[in-house]
Amino acid sequence: MIISRLKELFKNGKYWIQLLLLCYHSIFVIIAYYYALNNGGDANLYWFQIENEIINNKSWYELLNYGTEFILFLNYHFAILLELPQYIGFIMYGSIGFLGILQFKKLTELWIGKSIYIFKINFLPILYFLPNLHFWTANLGKEPICFLCISTIFLQLKRREYGSWQFFSAIFFLVLIRPHVALMLIFSIGLIYSISKNIKLKQRIALGAATALFTLVCFYLFLQLSKVKYFDWGRLKYFNDYSILSFKNSGSYVPMLEYNYVEKLFALFFRPIFYDASTAYSWILSTENALILLIHIIAIFLIIKFRARVKIDSLFKIIIIYTFISGLLYVQRYAGLGIFVRTKIMIQPFTIIAIVYIIKSTLDKSSDNRISRKVNY
Secondary structure, X not given: OHHHHHHHHHHOOOOHXXXXXXXXXXXXXXXXXXXXXXXXXXXXXHOOOOXXXXXXXXXXXXXXXXXXXXXXXXXXXXHHHOOOOHHHHHHHHHHHHHHHHHHHHHHHHHHXXXXXXXXXXXXXXXXXXXXXXXXXXXOOOHHHHHHHHHXXXXXXXXXXXXXXXXXXXXXXXXXXXXXXXXXXXXHHHHHHHHOOOOOOHHHHHHHHHHHHHHHHHHHHHHHHHOOOOOOOHHHHHHHHHHHHHOOOOOOOEOOHHHOOHHHHHHHHHHOOOHHHOXXXXXXXXXXXXHHXXXXXXXXXXXXXHOHHHOOOOHHHHHHHHHHHHHHHHHOOOOOEHHHHHHHHHHOHHHHHHHHHHHHHHHOOOOOOHHHHXXXXX
């Protein structure tokens, strides 16, 4: 009975990609676990494996705070009271990350559809299997929860379910874990909807005021977490420069202070690229980044050639603004290829599907079959 039911479920191919994604993601959970065992990292802090001033002599309720302490608060009962091994933590957070990938997949299919053919190959499923996406959403840390929250927020926006509990709970947890990410994302959403002509003026004013208030609260939380404490441009610049120079002794240091903004943004979003590669891991990342760069080049070419057919909706605008703001801010504080690949997991997957959305709009044969035949994609 069970076997026949499973055969029925997978007969039409509806669920095969989810099963394949689960198996693929599980491999990355194992890789992430052994990487943490051999190389250390934040995962050991989050599971109380190392001594740290943040957790010394603190009870569970004393950890109820935002940022790193909130993750420790969530893990306290599992790691301390129940004394569960760390690999259980990786399974838990890897499962959260997998839910995020499923939300990302739902968003992509709702927005773009289930296929986009390039050279007669359905290119879309490749986006669900990018190695960097799975590695960081399989880790024990902030990234799986943040990715799930961001995917859920965008999915609810696309569904126009602005008042749903999923939408507000995703914002809530994002503020608690990474207030600066919540700031950039909600500011982008508020900005686009505040200037939308499809919304009444009073609603736009109210939305703009709410966005400004939310932004100020998140900015204050960010200042406290970053130890800048209060807003002063000179003080903020000092901490940013100090943060960049702190990467100088790392093996993947990038001299961001010497770069112009084009070089900085290229380093954040497309490096490591092949000339940076020296290990198997960096070669894999280089291949992924080359593919992502190729997608951007194809999009630029098609936008120029078929600009009259480009479709731009509110979600596209929000993601592009979010990407632009995030990029400009992150290049002020980070200067290492390792931190780049970790940080952009909260940005780049969504930028990619926005770019693919534009590509598909230019390749829509229903608009102009004659033009479509000219493009060998």
